[in-house]
Amino acid sequence: MLGLHLDEIEIGLAVELGAYEFTRDNVLAFARQFDPQPFHVDDEAAARGPFGKLAASGWHTAAGWMKCYVASNAAAEAALKARGKAPVPLGPSPGFTNLKWLKPVFPGDTVRYRSSVTGTRQLASRPGWGMVMSLNEGFNQHGELVFSFEGKVLTAMRR
Amino acid sequence: MDELLHYEDFSEGQEIALGPYAVSAEEIVAFANEFDPQRFHLDEAAGKASILGGLAASGWHSCAMLMRMMADAYLGHAAGLGSSGLDEVKWLKPVLAGETLAGKMIVLSKRVSAKRPEMGILKCRWELFNERGEKKLEQTGVNFIRVRTPC
Numbered sequence: 001m002l003g004l005h006l007d008e009i010e011i012g013l014a015v016e017l018g019a020y021e022f023t024r025d026n027v028l029a030f031a032r033q034f035d036p037q038p039f040h041v042d043d044e045a046a047a048r049g050p051f052g053k054l055a056a057s058g059w060h061t062a063a064g065w066m067k068c069y070v071a072s073n074a075a076a077e078a079a080l081k082a083r084g085k086a087p088v089p090l091g092p093s094p095g096f097t098n099l100k101w102l103k104p105v106f107p108g109d110t111v112r113y114r115s116s117v118t119g120t121r122q123l124a125s126r127p128g129w130g131m132v133m134s135l136n137e138g139f140n141q142h143g144e145l146v147f148s149f150e151g152k153v154l155t156a157m158r159r
Numbered sequence: 160m161d162e163l164l165h166y167e168d169f170s171e172g173q174e175i176a177l178g179p180y181a182v183s184a185e186e187i188v189a190f191a192n193e194f195d196p197q198r199f200h201l202d203e204a205a206g207k208a209s210i211l212g213g214l215a216a217s218g219w220h221s222c223a224m225l226m227r228m229m230a231d232a233y234l235g236h237a238a239g240l241g242s243s244g245l246d247e248v249k250w251l252k253p254v255l256a257g258e259t260l261a262g263k264m265i266v267l268s269k270r271v272s273a274k275r276p277e278m279g280i281l282k283c284r285w286e287l288f289n290e291r292g293e294k295k296l297e298q299t300g301v302n303f304i305r306v307r308t309p310c
């Protein structure tokens with residue numbers, strides 16, 4: 001994870017992952033393909049809906065986190081490579097818990113994402129690997145927490 | 160019937176069929192390019208060589224596919240009020256190109272919001288399987304649906 005092995009990751013490590021800009025075009029494109037509820041695809045229906053205006057699909061907010069997370073990992077890998085070091089394999093994730101859509105995200109919003117390590121543990125079932133637990137958050141341009149979830153990802157240990 | 164589904168139209172234990180949804184390589188690669196550009200989501204050979212065993216959809220993509228199935232099955236014609244989130248999402252097995260997903264939504268419990276009498280809360284579990292019956296994705300969370308006649 002982020003160019004670090006499991007045994008190099010300390011609880012409390014917090015990483016700014018970058019930001020994703022929600023535009024009218026990308027909000028509508030995502031919602032039309034994956035989440036065509038009226039308040040995500042239709043201005044008039046959205047005006048009468050729960051958010052008062054067109055809002056991004058919650059899954060779009062989540063996908064924006066992944067985009068920033070993958071870009072942060074790629075940058076960390078490139079930095080390791082530049083120093084002549086071997087990449088740290090990023091393993092798959094078995095899933096996540098406590099995903100919260102705390103406030104709607106609207107076209108024109110920019111969400112800045114952050115990941116904080118909350119725990120690590122070695123896996124008896126997979127020697128050389130462990131699990132990193134993290135709290136992941138997204139804040140809009142007003143500094144309001146709009147999105148969070150608790151993630152888990154398999155991470156290699158130092159050989 | 161043009162009438163939108165409301166809170167009263169759902170009952171505890173009710174099951175609603177989801178899908179089918181054909182997962183194409185093109186869609187997997189397009190989503191991954193936009194949101195999750197890791198090699199095993201972009202390239203068949205890299206996917207086969209990885210622990211995922213083939214060109215595999217981003218886990219977030221499989222959640223988005225489930226969202227689409229929910230919209231087609233009930234939320235697209237319901238008086239929906241969004242969702243506050245999910246208790247848990249399990250990516251049980253990789254979703255691979257060429258598979259067809261289908262499954263069900265199960266209403267675990269229902270109640271009206273104490274603070275907002277116009278809002279019903281459905282606690283649900285959603286499950287998706289491939290055509291061989293292998294469970295791929297399981298979610299537990301809530302849908303908010305408008306109450307037709309608030310007390």
